[in-house]
Amino acid sequence: MTDTRTDLVSRLRDVTTATLTTVLLKRGHRNVWMRGTRPLRSNQKRIVGPAFTLRFIPFREDLATPEAWSAPISTRTAVEAMPNGCVAVVDAMGCTDAGIFGDILCARMVQRGVAALVSDGVMRDAEGVGKTALQVWCQGVAAPPAVSSLTFVHWDQPIGCGGVAVFPGDLIVADGDGAIVIPSALAADIVDEAVEQERAEEWILAEVNRGTPLSGLYPMNEQTRARYLKFAGKA
Structure with missing residues (x-):
């Protein structure tokens, strides 16, 4: 991150999402709170960081298979592209019957310095994810893997998460009230x-x-x- 972006991130860590939604409302931005993004654990700290986006679509039998995990376009490849300090924002279309990520991918994200994971979907391997210490905002947990209901299609592109448009590089702020998006051009x-x-x-x-x-x-x-x-x- 540039020095200017680093300063913004540092200052916004002292501001609640409740305050930010009010300030953005005054600027005409009403749709910034991502629905369904609840803290996975009760002791999570407020996080701020630039969005790194990932996108799922409805599953299709020839694409959503375990073999897809090793394909060039996969969640595994996307994790390896995540920069230090980013917030991974995952468009899971609000699907709650398949976990998008589990403990292994979350552990790798921690190693890469990812600040947090935000999604309108759910996680799996809840106990293991908790042990990784990655901070997660989502709708809850489910045992089945993502490929049982979803197909991963790409990363670092505009997405919709919880009914909100998110572009790569937008600033994400998440705390006990959920996760919000600050358009990158408005943050300063x-x-x-x-x-x-x-x-x-x-x-x-x-x-x-x-x-x-x-x-x-x-x-x-x-x-x-x-x-x-x-x-x-x-x-």
Whole structure:
């Protein structure tokens, strides 16, 4: 990643997906939260990284076979193309009856420095995947392999994941509320606003915990904003 992209990633790690969806909504981007992307484990940390996309389509008997695992176009080949720090985003068409990846592929992704895996599908080998320490956002788990329901067709191309368009290089942010997409061209424009909104809402929450009524506080009226700006050293 470039220095600019690295700085964006670092700053966005302090911003929740809830805040980011609000900031993006103000810019007219409503469809950024990928449906079905839940943390596979409860202790996962917030992750941020550029999208590396993978795509499945409905299975076809002559293509979705165990032999496909060693084909030039395969999930195995795609894993070897994943760059350090990326977030693998997998379009599984919302399929929940076949696991797209298992413990072996996830272990290799960890070795390659992949930040996380996000999918609208499900995983298999849940216990083994947990041992790899790869952070995963998906719809859950299923025992059957992907080839029982899906055909892998390519990587590093535009996809749809959880009803959201994802292009290679878009920034992905995932936390306890799920995974969202920030279009790459927008990331630098919204980061300051997002960081500031996060700070302001932390101050508002502190005020609520002190017993301050919501009227005029959330959203802030002029008097409250003046008080916040003084607190933040911006008055």
